[in-house]
Amino acid sequence: MAAVKPLLETHGLGRSFGGLRAVDGVDFSLPEGETHAIIGPNGAGKTTFVSLICGRVAPTDGRVVFDGKDISLMPAHKRVRAGIAYTFQITSVFANLTAFDNVALAVQRQLIDDHERGLSSRALTEHGMDALQKVGLGGYADKVAGNLSYGHQRLLEVAMGLALRPRLLILDEPTQGLSDSEIENFIALVRQIGEEATVLLIEHNMDVVMALAERITVMEQGRILAQGAPAEIRANQAVQQAYLGG
């Protein structure tokens, strides 16, 4: 896949918190359609890096280019509309609303964007249930989100991301706290999502990474330590020392 144009690029992207360089001049390029994993030890700057991409955190230096356009100054909500969806590392759903209403909020905005003026409640229901079914929560539509199991809440977050029909879906440690069987299902789900969207996945579970990623970026202390296909990363000495084998 040589000539695929990048959907996302960062140029010298950096963010400091006081004296700490959480992200330090990262040049990164993500081809359209790829499922890409970011790994690295705790505090490596992974969440901060993707937060710079989706606009939750403002950069101290560098640029973000999405689909050929410089979006460095674009506020987060516009980036979402442009096609970047982010699921939070710390589960962030509307705990008092039902699972369906959670997804409906994503669908509703999406429909308004598409200038479907009347915003028919049928379209809302259809798109919403569709997103819930994709993650396997079709049977939980009427349950209050706060009462769902932790694993199901994580899936609900993914459903909200899907309901936005993003071009780039960023998943921040989605399998954290899931059971083994839930992880199995999750891998199948992300594979399916990867058919339609570009996926940027932050993940600590190496089985998940190896099962899903076409390419892997390893971060350490705000920088890219290594980048390549799964086999290359597994074989990389520096990575082994910094992270994999310890």
Added chain:
Amino acid sequence: MTRLTPSTKSVALHIGVVLALLALNFLLPEYHRGVFARVLVLAVFAMGYNLAFGYTGLLSLGHAMFFAAGLYGAGLTIYHLEWSVWPAFGAGLAAGVVVALVVGFLALRTTGVAFMIVTLMFAQVFYLMTLYFTTYTRGEEGLVLPQETRVLGFPGGMLDLSDPSTRYLVALSLFAIVLAAILFLVRAPYGRSLIAIRENEERMRMLGYNVFVNKLMAVVLSGLFCAASGAAYAVLFGYVGSGFAAIQYSILPLLWVLVGGAAATLGPLIGTLFMFYVIDTASSYTTAHLMVVGLVLIGVILFFPKGIIGTVRERWLPWLP
């Protein structure tokens, strides 16, 4: 379909409440009809406050300025410019919207305690301005609008707003319009977005919502309803004074909404009515009526932690909007 859906039930309930209030016009003794007319106008103030505080989660301590903007917008144009009631009422609404836009634009850059303080400060500035321009407002003493200015022109004739029955019916009309608007609003997609912003603002931003603009619209709508209440108060009761811009008129709607039930469409009415009668009853028995009011409030908080309607909804009637 023999069973009623929650939404038909709630629409039926709201129509029922308005009809019951209409019947009360003919049933209530004169004194209580006067109290109810006042409560209906102030309940509109509380409903406006509820939109910002209850639904959107914006704890403002400055809503007296929106009420007073409507009050003065209508009162000053009638008193000094000899406008008739309709355009004066419009001036009150416009004043409320302008103040809400400016204050919202600046205050919404803050959240939480800072937002409370900023709104409080703006309201204080507004209050001091009503004192500063005392040549026009007569400050605390206020202006009394002559009875002959308080007539509402219709194609069919004139309504004398100082007539108790007319006053009650006009107050009820305004109340019904705003209640319907709020009911429609909170069930529409926009209302659901406001509630979601209250619940989890960051998540809403990452669903692509422009949180700032949504909140600003909520403040402006809230300001509009509060100004409508203030303007109606001026023309129905004929008095316009600085007292209505003072801090206690920012605290009162908060209290009414908390007692009646935040984020409940009927909460503001119940809260306003309840507080009015508690104060009224207590002050007829004792001079230490504030102590009684305090005790009653503690009781309400203990037995109805989410306000009267809010707790009824939680325990028995989950379909209440």
